[in-house]
Amino acid sequence: MSTSTADAFVLDETTLDLLFREARTANTWTDEPVSVEQVREVFELIKLGPTAMNNQPMRLLLVEKGPGRDRLVKHMSGTNRDKTAAAPLVAVVAADTDFHERLPEHFPHAPDAITWFADEAGRERTALYNAALQTAYFIIGLRAAGLGTGPQAGFDKDGVDAEFFAGTSWKSQVVINIGHPGEDAWLDRLPRISSDDAIRVV
Amino acid sequence: MSTSTADAFVLDETTLDLLFREARTANTWTDEPVSVEQVREVFELIKLGPTAMNNQPMRLLLVEKGPGRDRLVKHMSGTNRDKTAAAPLVAVVAADTDFHERLPEHFPHAPDAITWFADEAGRERTALYNAALQTAYFIIGLRAAGLGTGPQAGFDKDGVDAEFFAGTSWKSQVVINIGHPGEDAWLDRLPRISSDDAIRVV
Numbered sequence: 001m002s003t004s005t006a007d008a009f010v011l012d013e014t015t016l017d018l019l020f021r022e023a024r025t026a027n028t029w030t031d032e033p034v035s036v037e038q039v040r041e042v043f044e045l046i047k048l049g050p051t052a053m054n055n056q057p058m059r060l061l062l063v064e065k066g067p068g069r070d071r072l073v074k075h076m077s078g079t080n081r082d083k084t085a086a087a088p089l090v091a092v093v094a095a096d097t098d099f100h101e102r103l104p105e106h107f108p109h110a111p112d113a114i115t116w117f118a119d120e121a122g123r124e125r126t127a128l129y130n131a132a133l134q135t136a137y138f139i140i141g142l143r144a145a146g147l148g149t150g151p152q153a154g155f156d157k158d159g160v161d162a163e164f165f166a167g168t169s170w171k172s173q174v175v176i177n178i179g180h181p182g183e184d185a186w187l188d189r190l191p192r193i194s195s196d197d198a199i200r201v202v
Numbered sequence: 203m204s205t206s207t208a209d210a211f212v213l214d215e216t217t218l219d220l221l222f223r224e225a226r227t228a229n230t231w232t233d234e235p236v237s238v239e240q241v242r243e244v245f246e247l248i249k250l251g252p253t254a255m256n257n258q259p260m261r262l263l264l265v266e267k268g269p270g271r272d273r274l275v276k277h278m279s280g281t282n283r284d285k286t287a288a289a290p291l292v293a294v295v296a297a298d299t300d301f302h303e304r305l306p307e308h309f310p311h312a313p314d315a316i317t318w319f320a321d322e323a324g325r326e327r328t329a330l331y332n333a334a335l336q337t338a339y340f341i342i343g344l345r346a347a348g349l350g351t352g353p354q355a356g357f358d359k360d361g362v363d364a365e366f367f368a369g370t371s372w373k374s375q376v377v378i379n380i381g382h383p384g385e386d387a388w389l390d391r392l393p394r395i396s397s398d399d400a401i402r403v404v
Contacts, residue, residue, distance in 0.1 A: 008243035010348035015217055019346070020250045020339075040397045041210035047394045048222045049338065052355045052376075054392040060401045068404035106393055128327070129334045129375075136251065136338030137222075144221070146212035153254045164404065173331075174254075190256040191308055192249045195242045199262045202270035202366065 019143050024189065026148035027083055028182035034089040034147060036062050039178065042141040049137035053113060054106045057099035057127040058134035059170050061092040071163055076175065077154035087150065087177035092160060093138070095131035097124050098169035124171075131173060142178060148185065150177035221345050226391065228350035229285055230384035236291040236349060238264050241380065244343040251339035255315060256308045259301035259329040260336035261372050263294040273365055278377065279356035289352065289379035294362060295340070297333035299326050300371035326373075333375060344380060350387065352379035 009016060017023075039062055047056065063072050065088075072092065073085045084090055100117035107113050117123040135151075142149050152175045160172040211218060219225075241264055249258065265274050267290075274294065275287045286292055302319035309315050319325040337353075344351050354377045362374040 008240050009247075009346050010220065011217060011346045015213060016247060016346065018212065019342070020247050023250075025252050036401075036403050038210050040401060043397050043401060045211075045218060045222050047397075047400070048225075048391075050227050050341065050351075050353055052353075054394075056395050056400075058400065062401060062403045064403065071404075102395070106395070108392075125330070128331055132331045132334030133338040136335040137342070139252065140221070140339070140342050144211050144213045144218065149252075151252055151254075189250075190310075192256075193258050193304070193308070195245050195249075198249070198258075198260065199238075199242060199245060199264060201238050201264045201266065202273075 018146075019140055023143050024181075024186040026150045026177070026179070026181040026185040028185045029087055029148070029177070029179035030182045032088065032180045034178050036064070036089070038145060038147075039089065039091065039142075042138065042145050045144070046134065046137040046141035049134060051130040051133055052126065053103065053110070055099050055103065055126065055130050056106060056134065057095045057097070058131040058138070059094040059096050061094065061164055063090040063092060072160065072175070075156040075159040075163060076152070077156070080152045080154045080175075083150055083177055084152070084175060088179035091176045091178060092164065092172050093131070093135050093174045093176060094165065094170040094172050095127040096169050097127045097171055099127055099130075127171070128173070135174060139176070147178055148181040151175070152177065220348075221342055225345050226350075226383075226388040228352045228379070228381070228383040228387040230387045231289055231350070231379070231381035232384045234290065234382045236380050238266070238291070240347060240349075241291065241293065241344075244340065244347050247346070248336065248339040248343035251336060253332040253335055254328065255305065255312070257301050257305065257328065257332050258308060258336065259297045259299070260333040260340070261296045261298050263296065263366055263372075265292040265294060274362065274377070277358040277361040277365060278354070279358070282354045282356045282377075285352060285379055286354070286377060290381035293340075293378045293380060294366065294374050295333070295337050295376045295378060296367065296372040296374050297329040298371050299329045299373055301329055301332075329373070330375070337376060341378070349380055350383040353377070354379065
């Protein structure tokens with residue numbers, strides 16, 4: 001599947017395994033809880049990852065077990081319902097499409113940057129792209145905390161947005177189940193593209 | 203800036219520094235070269251990161267110094283020209299908008315998945331989003347290899363696509379300079395959003 005060797009890296013095999021090689025999308029969980037505070041610590045780490053013009057559109061709704069979880073689960077698709085119901089903690093990852101309003105603070109050396117995002121479609125695309133970068137940092141950060149993740153795109157986004165984000169500029173993108181992987185937590189790894197197909201050199 | 207502590211993580215401080223805390227977007231480089239082979243090894247690692255339906259749209263054009271680099275530099279904006287000209291190696295990160303043609307291989311348990319992406323606008327959006335996830339994994343992987351990165355969105359995308367990707371389904375998204383950071387490689391870190399502003403709990 002992967003032919004990478006440790007020679008190319010400064011991190012050791014155990015760390016590469018934790019972050020990429022052994023890490024897998026988890027479908028089952030142990031009873032061990034995950035605290036909001038732990039995910040907050042992960043966020044404090046991964047918010048340092050780079051985005052375009054430091055725009056930082058990713059937002060997180062952390063959904064604990066209880067009434068909030070019930071409100072989320074009903075918008076999940078098919079078998080995702082049971083997985084999201086069972087996860088110790090769940091993060092609804094959203095993009096703030098009004099991220100540009102914070103650019104005067106986050107990108108101070110271009111004071112007029114906020115005006116570059118007047119076009120709503122372009123702004124939404126920028127939010128989607130950069131929140132995706134941050135979502136990947138978040139997944140890596142959760143793995144660095146020893147946590148398993150189960151990202152799921154299969155849910156009713158409009159339903160989730162109406163349920164939790166009405167009247168705001170937050171738009172849901174992905175739901176990530178978080179916990180310690182349980183028994184039979186994953187399927188066999190699916191095939192990956194070869195570097196010969198994905199990389200060209202000029 | 204960041205209030206995260208090591209208590210929340212299983213990785214040590216040195217690793218967290220390498221991947222996030224001390225890692226910075228680099229603007230200058232030492233003379234130490236970076237080989238195509240090393241970046242290929244990074245790709246073999248980070249291609250294991252999760253994407254929606256395992257769709258893997260990210261593609262890389264690695265641009266060495268020489269005639270290829272000259273063809274790229276002319277499409278860069280303003281001060282990005284000098285940075286991209288000077289970098290030991292440069293990756294043009296693209297999204298393959300025809301990623302869906304490989305889903306029968308990459309997502310075999312849904313043999314008709316290829317038909318779910320007949321709509322070009324929806325397919326392009328999916329490519330953008332998932333290639334962004336993979337781009338973040340790629341940046342983390344380069345850091346894990348001890349390399350500095352300088353991602354840049356400021357370039358003429360249509361010009362780069364016409365220059366290198368004419369007649370293909372690859373669409374450029376970001377240009378990443380790669381090397382070992384040199385003197386005065388970065389500016390002060392820009393402000394990040396507080397977790398209180400970015401996280402809600404329900």
